[in-house]
Amino acid sequence: VPSVNRLPKHLKLLTLARDLRRRKARDRAHLFVCEGVRAVEELSGSGLSIEGALTSPDLDSHPRAAALAETLRTAGIEVQPVSDREFESASDTETPQGILAIGRTPSRSIGEIPAESGKSLRLLILDAIQEPGNVGALLRTAAALEVTATLAMPGTVDLWNAKVVRSAVGSLFRHLCFASTWDELDSFRSEHGVTIWGADVRGDVLERNGRPPERLALVVGNEGQGLSDAARTRAERLVSLSIAPDVESLNVAVAAGILLYELRR
């Protein structure tokens, strides 16, 4: 974002944070916005690089936020106080907590998946999941249930969207997750022998105490549309959970949580 460099110093971070609300700007700059006390605490402890932070006068009513700003300053990170109005112009939350950090997106790729033969493997594949809160909850679930990696397929909301960052509560910073493509997954699969299962309400009801494949990728589909054709043609099996007949489906993060728990190694 070169034009930012010509701005007065105290506006640089603010302008950058505002700009990063657009996916294109995030992709180009390899930066993202992380908002709220808990998320910035997680970011600060994650080892990811922080480019700077903004604080608003609201900071004073959040003791943990003030302590956090001090921690960042001590670590040599620029912390820029701005007015409430300026802060809100960069903020994505309805109730800002007075602190927002700009983090550097880690470069991650499918080659980083620990896939030595003989080792068991669990992948979660997000097939056009569109609700940022769902994607955040899915990443948090994958990290908690020790999924090896999560791949965000085309049509899925950007993993570095501010709402995803917030709802992932830190898991985004540590769990191996990244945007990928079906071609990339195909290559990985043929090299490393991974079975693909798709979650689908019309699939086989998952048996309890079954013996799932050692190396398994579970695909979960779009909130309204379900699995894409790309997922359906690749899935060797469609699985579902037994639910009440008058209920159409579970929330995608809840369904993935139950399936991943049941399929855990």
Add this chain to the structure above:
Amino acid sequence: VPSVNRLPKHLKLLTLARDLRRRKARDRAHLFVCEGVRAVEELSGSGLSIEGALTSPDLDSHPRAAALAETLRTAGIEVQPVSDREFESASDTETPQGILAIGRTPSRSIGEIPAESGKSLRLLILDAIQEPGNVGALLRTAAALEVTATLAMPGTVDLWNAKVVRSAVGSLFRHLCFASTWDELDSFRSEHGVTIWGADVRGDVLERNGRPPERLALVVGNEGQGLSDAARTRAERLVSLSIAPDVESLNVAVAAGILLYELRR
């Protein structure tokens, strides 16, 4: 909302819908707003009474919405077209789908829980859950996993909040769920013999294939604070799920989903 009656006819429903964004107005009028094509379809098929509906010019770009408006009209329900701007003033979503209905809140109480002795029972207790999206996902999960009833304890967001209505995707209309109190639960428990378990990250890791009590109430706590003292003093056991050591917790709806699935009768 008596003042509404003095308004010109075409503004009555609009003013009412705007008013119903406040919990007090919903409590007083026993009405709620249901927004979006899918949610209004679910409402229309649920048997709950619909007081009226608003449509915006957006309706024309959603074929299902236009058909739905026609269905409502055929059923004798007043459907009032308003401008985009008027619609947005009553709407709670960022991308309105051109239809919004005003539904009548069903009167439900703890006495309706089918609790004949000998029968197994599953209750879900929401202990100050504050995020409407989480409450919606919890209700959807409870309905799908055949929980007998869900009780929203003090501190929990209003079940008839527009965001809860939307994220519950119809389950709110059919699943037996209502606001309650700890005193009410205590009376019910002493009369019907129900065991209370609390979900807590420091609780016993839930055994697989265990034999949970036949009549069980599972309490899930606030997103940030966990279980309240009221819940802790009542819980006979705290249970948790085995998760990765570097992850603090699961999303509350995901955790409840896995626990309820494991504890299913």
